[in-house]
Amino acid sequence: MSNTLQKPAVLLLADGTVHYGKAFGKIGTTAGEICFNTGMTGYQEVFTDPSYYGQVVIMNNVHVGNYGTKDTDVESDGVKIRGMIGRNLEEQYSRKQATESLDQYLIKNNIVCIEGVDTRALVTHVREKGAMNCIISSEILDIDQLKKELAKEPNMDGLELASKVSTAEPYTLGDPSSAVKIAVLDFGTKQHILQCMVERGAYVKVFPAKTPISELKKFAPNGYFISNGPGDPAAMDYAIITVKDVLKEKKPTFGICLGHQLIALANDISTYKMHHGHRGLNHPVKNLVTGKCEVTTQNHGFGVDPESVKKAKNVEITHVNLNDNSIEGIKLKDQPAFSVQYHPESTPGPHDSRYLFDDFINLIKEHMN
Numbered sequence: 001m002s003n004t005l006q007k008p009a010v011l012l013l014a015d016g017t018v019h020y021g022k023a024f025g026k027i028g029t030t031a032g033e034i035c036f037n038t039g040m041t042g043y044q045e046v047f048t049d050p051s052y053y054g055q056v057v058i059m060n061n062v063h064v065g066n067y068g069t070k071d072t073d074v075e076s077d078g079v080k081i082r083g084m085i086g087r088n089l090e091e092q093y094s095r096k097q098a099t100e101s102l103d104q105y106l107i108k109n110n111i112v113c114i115e116g117v118d119t120r121a122l123v124t125h126v127r128e129k130g131a132m133n134c135i136i137s138s139e140i141l142d143i144d145q146l147k148k149e150l151a152k153e154p155n156m157d158g159l160e161l162a163s164k165v166s167t168a169e170p171y172t173l174g175d176p177s178s179a180v181k182i183a184v185l186d187f188g189t190k191q192h193i194l195q196c197m198v199e200r201g202a203y204v205k206v207f208p209a210k211t212p213i214s215e216l217k218k219f220a221p222n223g224y225f226i227s228n229g230p231g232d233p234a235a236m237d238y239a240i241i242t243v244k245d246v247l248k249e250k251k252p253t254f255g256i257c258l259g260h261q262l263i264a265l266a267n268d269i270s271t272y273k274m275h276h277g278h279r280g281l282n283h284p285v286k287n288l289v290t291g292k293c294e295v296t297t298q299n300h301g302f303g304v305d306p307e308s309v310k311k312a313k314n315v316e317i318t319h320v321n322l323n324d325n326s327i328e329g330i331k332l333k334d335q336p337a338f339s340v341q342y343h344p345e346s347t348p349g350p351h352d353s354r355y356l357f358d359d360f361i362n363l364i365k366e367h368m369n
């Protein structure tokens with residue numbers, strides 16, 4: 001959009017880098033960890049993905065907003081990103097089904113954004129310097145004052161955020177008479193992950209992050225799902241205990257992203273903060289079991305430590321990232337449990353990896369009798 005009527009806005013990074021642009025979305029100030037998403041489409045799903053809670057997202061695609069927003073293109077009950085940085089953020093939209101412009105939608109969701117930024121230079125900078133905190137403001141333009149505000153922002157390393165986006169109360173989805181019953185530990189699940197299980201005939205019960213195993217067992221599930229979510233997995237002591245308890249049940253268990261990291265931690269495999277993470281829709285992953293490559297959707301800033309996985313005798317590496325050889329999937333040798341670092345529900349993204357949901361449901365069916 002960028003017109004002269006827009007208020008000026010400023011972006012300050014923790015290393016002192018400053019970019020000037022125009023305000024978009026809510027007028028105000030916001031801070032969080034800066035990250036970038038390389039996807040060309042699917043902005044509404046990205047903005048509503050609870051795994052982005054606490055993060056300010058740079059959208060690499062130069063045009064964002066062209067197809068507006070729509071109530072059904074969401075991954076949760078609202079926008080979860082802390083803020084957004086774009087080159088051209090469009091108010092005009094051309095999709096017939098859209099009900100609101102991106103600007104109206106972000107204002108309604110209280111999201112402070114900045115546009116007109118040289119996002120190519122900014123992304124290159126973050127790629128070189130790594131993840132760091134940043135602040136966007138369209139009300140404070142004084143850099144010294146912004147530095148003071150930014151200093152208050154906690155570091156993502158060591159931050160527990162999942163309990164802030166988890167459901168407050170349990171809820172169910174799917175057909176209650178289904179023989180396939182999956183207990184979901186919700187650390188900020190994306191709706192389409194649950195949908196992928198329901199579409200395959202499962203009855204799903206979603207539990208708050210801090211639910212103990214005794215409560216999960218009352219549902220008598222024949223499978224467990226450990227969800228994606230925001231924050232540092234190593235800071236989630238309560239969840240590591242629950243995942244250990246879940247694994248003691250020896251029932252089919254599937255983890256995605258944060259869930260994958262928690263399954264690793266529950267097996268004494270450590271996690272680490274990545275330099276700048278993986279976020280986008282075209283990350284190539286090799287399935288080491290089939291030898292096939294999948295193009296995947298990704299959104300993570302932490303990873304599972306490769307050296308520590310190799311030392312774990314009960315764990316097999318099933319998937320690796322073809323860009324940087326990072327660990328993308330594991331399975332346990334002594335029980336029916338597996339997990340992936342990427343997002344097989346792929347909303348948005350290519351559907352190459354949706355077979356993992358079939359694998360999970362089939363695993364549950366095999367272990368039912």
Ligand SMILES: NC(=O)CC[C@H](N)C(=O)O
Pocket residue numbers: 051227228229230231232233256257258259299300301302303
């Ligand atoms: N999508 C996710 O579940 C993200 C997991 C974790 N918060 C990370 O950034 O690595």
